[in-house]
Amino acid sequence: MPKRAVAAIVVTAIALALLFSFKTPADNASALGVPAILSPAPDASSGPGLGDTGPAASTAPSTAASLAPGATPVPTKAATKGSGTFTGSVVSEPFGEVQVQITMSAGKITDVTALQLPTHGRSGFISQSVAPILQGEALAAQSASIDTVSGATYTSDAYAQSLQSAIDQAHG
Amino acid sequence: MTGTRRAVPLPRGWTLRTREIVAVLIGNGLLIGAMWLRHGGPDLLDSPSGWFIAGGQLTALLGGYLALIQLVLMSRSPWLEQVVGQDALTAAHRWVGFACVWFIVGHAILTTTGFALADGSNVIVELWTLLTTYEFMLMAGVSLVLFIAVAVSSVKLARRHLSYETWHGIHFYAYLAIALGLGHQLVTGTDFAHDPIAWAYWVALYLIAGATILVFRFVQPLATSVRHQFRVVNVEREGPGVVSIYLGGRDLDRFAIRAGQFVIVRFLRRDGWWRGHPFSISAAPNGRWLRLTVKDLGDDTTSMAALPIGTRVYLEGPYGLLTGARRKRRRVLLIAGGIGIAPLRALFEELPAGPGDLTLLYRASRPKDIVFREELDHLAAARGAIVHYLIGARGSRAMPADPLAPPALRQLVPDVREREVYLCGPTPMMEAVRDGLQLLGIPRRHIHFERFEF
Numbered sequence: 001m002p003k004r005a006v007a008a009i010v011v012t013a014i015a016l017a018l019l020f021s022f023k024t025p026a027d028n029a030s031a032l033g034v035p036a037i038l039s040p041a042p043d044a045s046s047g048p049g050l051g052d053t054g055p056a057a058s059t060a061p062s063t064a065a066s067l068a069p070g071a072t073p074v075p076t077k078a079a080t081k082g083s084g085t086f087t088g089s090v091v092s093e094p095f096g097e098v099q100v101q102i103t104m105s106a107g108k109i110t111d112v113t114a115l116q117l118p119t120h121g122r123s124g125f126i127s128q129s130v131a132p133i134l135q136g137e138a139l140a141a142q143s144a145s146i147d148t149v150s151g152a153t154y155t156s157d158a159y160a161q162s163l164q165s166a167i168d169q170a171h172g
Numbered sequence: 173m174t175g176t177r178r179a180v181p182l183p184r185g186w187t188l189r190t191r192e193i194v195a196v197l198i199g200n201g202l203l204i205g206a207m208w209l210r211h212g213g214p215d216l217l218d219s220p221s222g223w224f225i226a227g228g229q230l231t232a233l234l235g236g237y238l239a240l241i242q243l244v245l246m247s248r249s250p251w252l253e254q255v256v257g258q259d260a261l262t263a264a265h266r267w268v269g270f271a272c273v274w275f276i277v278g279h280a281i282l283t284t285t286g287f288a289l290a291d292g293s294n295v296i297v298e299l300w301t302l303l304t305t306y307e308f309m310l311m312a313g314v315s316l317v318l319f320i321a322v323a324v325s326s327v328k329l330a331r332r333h334l335s336y337e338t339w340h341g342i343h344f345y346a347y348l349a350i351a352l353g354l355g356h357q358l359v360t361g362t363d364f365a366h367d368p369i370a371w372a373y374w375v376a377l378y379l380i381a382g383a384t385i386l387v388f389r390f391v392q393p394l395a396t397s398v399r400h401q402f403r404v405v406n407v408e409r410e411g412p413g414v415v416s417i418y419l420g421g422r423d424l425d426r427f428a429i430r431a432g433q434f435v436i437v438r439f440l441r442r443d444g445w446w447r448g449h450p451f452s453i454s455a456a457p458n459g460r461w462l463r464l465t466v467k468d469l470g471d472d473t474t475s476m477a478a479l480p481i482g483t484r485v486y487l488e489g490p491y492g493l494l495t496g497a498r499r500k501r502r503r504v505l506l507i508a509g510g511i512g513i514a515p516l517r518a519l520f521e522e523l524p525a526g527p528g529d530l531t532l533l534y535r536a537s538r539p540k541d542i543v544f545r546e547e548l549d550h551l552a553a554a555r556g557a558i559v560h561y562l563i564g565a566r567g568s569r570a571m572p573a574d575p576l577a578p579p580a581l582r583q584l585v586p587d588v589r590e591r592e593v594y595l596c597g598p599t600p601m602m603e604a605v606r607d608g609l610q611l612l613g614i615p616r617r618h619i620h621f622e623r624f625e626f
Contacts, residue, residue, distance in 0.1 A: 005341060005446065012348070015314075019352075022310050154365075 083107070088166030090116065091158040098158035102138075102166045112138045112163065118155065134159045143167065179459035183428040183490060185497065186251040193255060197241065200377070204233050207370050211363050224286030228279050229362060235275030236357060236374075238268050239319075239350050240381040247384040248491060257493055258622055266326075273323040276353075280316050308355030318349035337447075354378060393488035400427055402485035404439070405461060407477060410543040414511065415476045416454065416465045419485055425459030430496065431518035432594070435489035437464065439479060448488065452515040452596075454544070456522035465543070467511040494594055494622045496523050501592040501618060505585055506532040507576065507605055509597020510541065516596050517544050520551055527556025531585055535562045535576060535597065560584055576601070578608040589613055595621035 083105050090099045096118025103111040112135045130152040137146040144164035148156040213229060216222035244252065245265045253261060288298035303313050324330055325342040334342075357374065358364050364371045405420035419437075421427070429435070434452040438445055454465035466476060494515055504523055506516040513534055520532050532552075536542050542561055552559045564571030573580065581588050589612055595602045602621045609619050 002337070002446075005337075008341060012345075016348075019311055019314060 084170070086166040086169045087115065088162035088164070088169075091161045093118065093154035093158040098155060098162050100138075100159060100162045100166060102163065102170065104170050109139060109142055109167075114159070130155055131159075138163055180425055180457045181428045182430060182497075183433075184250065186254050188251055188255045190255055193252070201234075201237060203373070204237055207363055207367075207373070208233060211367065211370070219290075221286045221289035224282045224289060226286075228281075228283030228286055231275045231279035231282060232357070232361065233363065235272050235279055236353065237377070238272035238275060239346075239353070240377055242268055242272060242346070243350065243381040244384050247388045248488070249384060249388040250491075253491060254493065258491065262623070269326065270323060273319045276316060276319050306356065307359045309360070311352040312356035315349045315352035318345045318352070322346045322349065389488075393486070396427070396488075397486045400424060400487070402437075402462075402487050404479050404481055404483040404485060406481065407479050409477060410465060412540055414465065414467050414543050416463050417451070417476065417479060419462045419464065419487075420460070424457075424461065427457070427462075429453065429457050429462070429490040431456045431522035432494035432496070432515045433490040433492040434515065435462075435464070435487050435491070437488075438486040440484040440486055441480070444475075445486075450491075452492075452518070453490075454514040454517045456518050465511070465514040465517070492622055494519070494596065494620055498620055499523070499592045501590065502526075503529045503587060503591045504531070505588060505591040505593045506530070507535070507593065507595050507597070508532065509535045509601040510537075512595075512597035512602075513543060514596075516594060517548065519594060520548065520557065525555060525557065528558075530555060530557035531591075532557065532559045533562060533576070533581075533584065534559060535601070537563070537565045539563050574604075576605050576608065578612050581608065582612065591618070593619045595619065599623055 085101060085103050087101045088099055090097050092098075097116045098114070098118070099116040101113050101115050102109050103113075114131045114135070117131055130149045133149050134146060134156060138144070138159075144160045144167055146156070146160055146163070208229060213226055216226040216229075242265065245261055245268065256264070284295055284299050284302060287302065288295045291298060293301075303310050322343055322345055325334060325339050331339060358371060364374055400421040400423060402419045402421040404417055406416075406418035408416045408418070410416050431453065434450050436448040436450050438448050449466070451464035451466050453462050455463040492515070496519065502525075504519075504525060506519060508516045516532065516534075520530065523530060532548065534542065534548070542563065545561075548559050551557065562571070562575040566574060575584070585591070588609075591614075593609055593614060595605055597605075602623070606619055606621060610616065
């Protein structure tokens with residue numbers, strides 16, 4: 001074969017090997033079995049949580065210990081059972097993290113806010129637009145059994161998971 | 173009619189119609205469009221970034237689909253070639269290819285811009301984030317660069333500066349580009365990542381296109397070559413720079429090929445095995461050997477004359493539609509220019525014809541460029557056919573006017589308008605003669621020709 005063709009094939013093979021060895025951050029995390037990019041979670045909660053009220057610091061470790069890997073609960077306030085503000089775990093979905101916070105009053109969910117949603121590109125675009133829908137569903141259902149918004153399956157599922165963990169804490 | 177029995181079987185004929193193939197292609201296109209609607213594509217159109225993202229999705233779907241169509245067009249599938257024709261396929265490949273790359277480039281630009289707008293970041297930062305954090309996106313980026321390279325190397329200006337081998341070599345990267353693009357479509361593509369049915373459909377399209385290429389481009393030629401064990405059994409010089417290569421093999425009486433067709437051969441020797449040569453058979457298939465007649469065009473065709481007897485041959489084909497299968501009239505006119513005589517020489521022998529039904533016009537610049545003279549005269553005498561040798565450089569004293577211009581044609585062949593015409597020669601000559609024949613009132617469907625260049 002012509003030398004140039006041989007050279008082209010060798011260079012292509014090396015380039016392909018390099019290309020296939022490239023891992024995105026998400027790949028790395030999932031390959032290691034470590035929840036993807038959880039660092040924002042402690043920051044987000046411990047800041048206001050610690051400075052705010054005492055109980056947060058005491059409840060956090062115990063709840064964290066009981067949780068399955070991949071979900072880190074970060075309650076901001078452990079108030080009396082059935083009322084107060086509860087922060088759900090950070091759930092990663094393919095395009096980012098989802099974390100919700102609920103406000104409960106006398107066992108009733110009065111507000112749901114998304115603390116974290118994927119912000120990147122198309123996915124962020126979709127998540128931001130479905131958040132109000134999911135919030136409405138959660139308030140109506142008063143539980144984490146909410147319908148998946150079509151076209152935003154990952155975000156819906158992650159939202160429900162985070163919501164469930166917040167509710168679990170509320171029911172402590 | 174001579175009534176001779178064919179020595180070898182006819183290649184399988186396909187009864188597909190062009191409109192059936194077009195219907196399948198359009199049907200799938202519509203299905204893909206419907207998929208986008210079902211996944212809420214139009215919902216994106218409520219914001220500026222959404223318009224970009226929606227555009228990015230549509231161009232992605234179309235570009236991906238066209239890339240798969242390219243695979244099928246290039247599979248040298250007999251069912252496609254027989255129905256559509258080599259010329260139309262080549263033209264379609266060029267158009268679909270450029271359209272495909274434009275769509276893919278559009279997709280990359282629109283999607284990146286749309287994401288950047290949605291995120292409020294700038295395009296360069298967004299591009300970097302996409303490439304480095306999204307799964308398979310770096311591969312998609314490489315795929316994009318390869319697609320662009322293939323397209324750029326194919327524009328006319330670039331082709332003039334590139335050797336055939338370089339251009340062809342770059343073209344192989346299109347396969348790699350298609351493969352590298354698949355990952356990001358399935359994992360991050362809005363239409364596939366969340367919908368198992370759409371996902372399965374898209375993968376099925378890839379599998380079908382891939383299987384078409386694999387079967388018709390590789391498996392079938394390999395099976396043919398293994399079964400018939402083609403070898404060079406003789407090499408003869410026919411004239412200045414023209415060589416005939418005789419191929420022998422096993423069970424050649426079972427190798428379905430007909431006069432007017434060509435095969436792509438690779439001579440399995442240390443030098444040159446990688447190069448495929450499209451060569452026409454220049455004698456009617458007889459079940460014992462195939463004769464390929466070629467012009468020494470430089471490169472390694474120059475060494476054809478020195479091809480060792482016994483060289484193994486890997487053969488793809490037969491291909492080509494310049495055959496008796498398309499004949500709809502009793503009387504036939506064959507018009508050859510230069511080495512274009514090769515397939516017409518085979519037709520001159522094979523086409524069933526009564527006395528006076530068959531006429532061959534053979535154009536050459538110099539008397540010594542005429543090959544097969546003895547054979548042609550012998551066949552003409554035996555079959556009651558006519559051969560006219562039209563020799564002389566154009567505009568020279570011997571040949572002051574174009575002997576293939578409409579008036580000259582009518583003088584040479586008074587009943588030219590009632591004939592089925594087969595043309596083979598240099599492209600400019602074929603185009604000129606085709607136009608002249610149409611001026612004479614011969615419908616396009618009775619004029620058959622195939623370009624030699626690939």
